[in-house]
Amino acid sequence: MNTLNHLAIIMDGNGRWAKLKGLPRTAGHYKGVEVLRSITIYANSLGIKCLTVYAFSTENWKRSEDEVSYIMSLPKIFFASYIKELMENNVRVMIIGDREKIPSETMRVIDDAIETTKNNTGLILNFAFNYGGRDEIVRAAKAYAKDYADGKKTDLNEESFKEYLYTRDLPEVDLLIRTGSEMRLSNFLLYQLAYSEFVVIDTLWPDFNNGVLDQCIEEYQNRKRNFGGRDETKSH
Ligand code: FPP
Numbered sequence: 001m002n003t004l005n006h007l008a009i010i011m012d013g014n015g016r017w018a019k020l021k022g023l024p025r026t027a028g029h030y031k032g033v034e035v036l037r038s039i040t041i042y043a044n045s046l047g048i049k050c051l052t053v054y055a056f057s058t059e060n061w062k063r064s065e066d067e068v069s070y071i072m073s074l075p076k077i078f079f080a081s082y083i084k085e086l087m088e089n090n091v092r093v094m095i096i097g098d099r100e101k102i103p104s105e106t107m108r109v110i111d112d113a114i115e116t117t118k119n120n121t122g123l124i125l126n127f128a129f130n131y132g133g134r135d136e137i138v139r140a141a142k143a144y145a146k147d148y149a150d151g152k153k154t155d156l157n158e159e160s161f162k163e164y165l166y167t168r169d170l171p172e173v174d175l176l177i178r179t180g181s182e183m184r185l186s187n188f189l190l191y192q193l194a195y196s197e198f199v200v201i202d203t204l205w206p207d208f209n210n211g212v213l214d215q216c217i218e219e220y221q222n223r224k225r226n227f228g229g230r231d232e233t234k235s236h
Contacts, residue, residue, distance in 0.1 A: 002225055004217065005171040006050040007043060008196070010188055011036065013180030013204030020204075026070045031206035033074055037082050042210045044089050044123035046217075050170050051125055054188050058098065058132030072106045075127075079113045086113075090122030096166035097131035098139075126170065133190030140164035167192055175220045177213075179205045195227045 014028030021027070036053060043051045056071055063071075079086075079093075086093065093113040102110075110129070143164045147153040153160065162168060173189060173196040181202045185193065199216045 002174065002197075002221055002223065004046075004048055004174050004220065006052065006173045006175075007048050008052040008054075008173045008176045008189060008193070009039075010054045010176070010178040010180075010186060011205040011208075012178060012182060014206055016180065017204040017206040025067055028204075028206055029067075029071060029074060030077070033078050035206055035208050037078070037085070038210065039208065039213060040091060040123065040125050041085065041089055042213060044091055048123055051123055052096070052128055052167075052170070052173070052189070053126070054128045054131065054186070056097075056129045056131070057187060058130060058135050059187065061101070072103050075106055075113070075129075076109045079109055083113060083116060086117060086125070087120070090120045092117045092120040092122065092124045094124055094126040095129050096126060096136075097129045098135060099130070102130050124170065128188065131166075131188070133185070133187045136166055137191055165191060172196075175199065175216070177201065177216050179203050179208055195225070197223050197225065 011032055014032045015025040016028075017031065018025050018028030040051060055074070060071070061068060093110075093116075095110055095114065099107055110127070140161060141164075144153060144156060144161065148156070167189070173192045176189070176193055176196050176198050178198070178200045181200060183200055197220050199219050201212065201216065203212050
């Protein structure tokens with residue numbers, strides 16, 4: 001059995017799903033929010049400790065103003081509808097990313113949810129929101145350089161560098177799922193995904209459900225993880 005403590009998801013395909021149905025892209029994002037709610041509850045019931053979802057990247061600002069402002073309103077829609085259920089299920093909310101550029105009203109709603117759920121001990125629902133992997137690494141390097149200059153840190157290694165990443169308190173990412181069939185990382189968790197297993201599926205995020213998650217986990221369970229060591233079961 002491979003342990004599954006930390007699941008990360010690139011929730012892609014909302015726009016394509018909407019287009020296929022003749023709906024505006026925002027309808028895909030709205031359906032995506034409902035799917036996220038049910039997957040959060042299901043992942044928690046499976047005993048997964050952390051679910052990190054790519055909700056908005058540092059590159060997503062390039063989208064139309066209307067779409068960006070709609071995505072910025074999603075936390076309000078999500079938490080207004082589901083905070084009670086998240087509390088009942090002992091889910092804790094966290095966020096990773098650059099908070100500075102996020103509109104203050106959106107940040108207020110997210111911070112309220114973080115505060116309300118801070119003592120919950122079940123699944124951590126971690127939103128990557130205005131998140132970019134390269135940005136995270138550069139920030140970490142700058143913070144380390146400052147601590148070095150101030151004489152607070154002297155030895156930089158993989159373990160000490162991790163303390164400067166947004167994910168410092170979270171377990172290693174075991175599995176990354178990307179919906180919507182694209183085979184790329186799109187600047188998501190570049191440092192953290194070094195030895196994670198990667199499952200890409202054609203299902204668009206608004207069509208994702210518990211059964212599809214089960215199939216992804218089954219595929220993950222069939223993977224032989226060796227973290228760069230030799231796989232003794234291979235003949236060559
Ligand atoms: C990618 O699909 C999806 C996003 C950029 C937004 C994802 C956000 C959610 C599913 C909801 C997050 C919830 C909260 C509470 C913030 P796309 O638009 O790139 O789809 P496409 O590739 O088909 O165009």
